[in-house]
Amino acid sequence: MKKEKVSSAVIRRLPRYYRQLTELSLSGVIRISSKSLGESMNLTASQIRQDLSCFGEFGQQGYGYNVDSLRHEIAEILGMHKGHTAIILGVGNLGRALMENFHFKHNGVRLTAAFDISPEIIGCKISGVKVYPLDKLDSYLEDHPASIGILTVPKSTAAELSERLISRGVKGIWNFTNTELNINHPGVIVENVHFSDSLLTLSYLISEAL
16 A cells, blocks of 8 residues: 655655666566665665555565566556656757657657747657647647646746646646746646756765765
8 A cells, every 4th residue: 555645755766666677677587685676776675675665565575576576566656557648849959859869658658749939840750759830739739638748948938838738738747948847736747857957966976076
């Protein structure tokens, strides 16, 4: 039984578990102990057990975890089998790079459409996904509801476009606009992505190690 409240730290470790278990499965590993799994992820065995206990009991004492079974359970927890669909707003360098290189399907999300204002890109297909004019966004979402809106637009338009997405039923915003979106709509989740945060964290750690 899932606990009522799970910390954000635990939630953010779940994709790491899924990724590591996927690699183990592809390597032919059938079962693994919490100790070995922890060592491969630089976590303690007790941390592994504590994290997973937030969602149920998955291992067996003396056996450990069945890799494929645990991978499937974590995929379910992460909502990877719920059929999420996404659209992307902004097909500049970053938007196009995501469309061409990010494996949405491998993460349980189907990218269905992209939107832009540039006549040069509208009507094109990138990795099989058609680019529509931005002024068709509302009508598209009426006919093709989406779970997730991905923003790779200038930050000056981020707030307005996020409101348009939410008004058409989008429940999750993946925000790459380098600005914090503060959304006050119940049931709507925003994930603000800042590449600079990761780089500056690395900069700090390197400086501390010198």
